Amino acid sequence: METANFLTWLLFFGLISSIGIGAMIYAYRGKGSISVLFTEFISTSSSIPSDAEVNFKQGCEAFQKGNYQQAINKFTEALKNNSTIAEAYHNRGLAFANLRQDDESVENLLQAGELYIEQKNQDAMVILKKNLELLKARKEARKTLS
Known part of the structure; x- marks a missing residue:
């Protein structure tokens, strides 16, 4: 049970981090910087x-x-x-x-x-x-x- 909870939280934080990094890259290099x-x-x-x-x-x-x-x-x-x-x-x-x-x-x-x-x-x-x-x-x- 603890392993499942750990993996769920890991997936959750990984998703949040990916969204944040993606937004920063978009603002710096993507259309957001034009x-x-x-x-x-x-x-x-x-x-x-x-x-x-x-x-x-x-x-x-x-x-x-x-x-x-x-x-x-x-x-x-x-x-x-x-x-x-x-x-x-x-x-x-x-x-x-x-x-x-x-x-x-x-x-x-x-x-x-x-x-x-x-x-x-x-x-x-x-x-x-x-x-x-x-x-x-x-x-x-x-x-x-x-």
């Missing part, structure tokens, strides 16, 4: 070297499908091949924002801004400014909810 603020990626206005172009396009496709972590990885690969692609930094920043990683997002968006200034791309700067304002508004909204 807050889509940006739905559209930035297409490139300049020519990208062919070694980086494939990864850039794959990153845009992943972004469009909502696979933001995969998009980040592809934009990172594109930047390893050519670190002057402002649009790759911009898109990587947008993907980080959609994964609620705002610090990384701002870091990438600022890097994109520096490159846009070097390239004298005022249109992209206007878009970038709007993106940063949306991030700021979300951060302020979180503070008021806390």
Whole structure:
């Protein structure tokens, strides 16, 4: 009888633990960690070297499908091949924002801004400014909810 009670309690606590761990994983990695603020990626206005172009396009496709972590990885690969692609930094920043990683997002968006200034791309700067304002508004909204 004691063995049966022990196994029942063990099963009960195992089930409760599994539910708790599952909820934490969902919140950290699953859809619970996504807050889509940006739905559209930035297409490139300049020519990208062919070694980086494939990864850039794959990153845009992943972004469009909502696979933001995969998009980040592809934009990172594109930047390893050519670190002057402002649009790759911009898109990587947008993907980080959609994964609620705002610090990384701002870091990438600022890097994109520096490159846009070097390239004298005022249109992209206007878009970038709007993106940063949306991030700021979300951060302020979180503070008021806390």
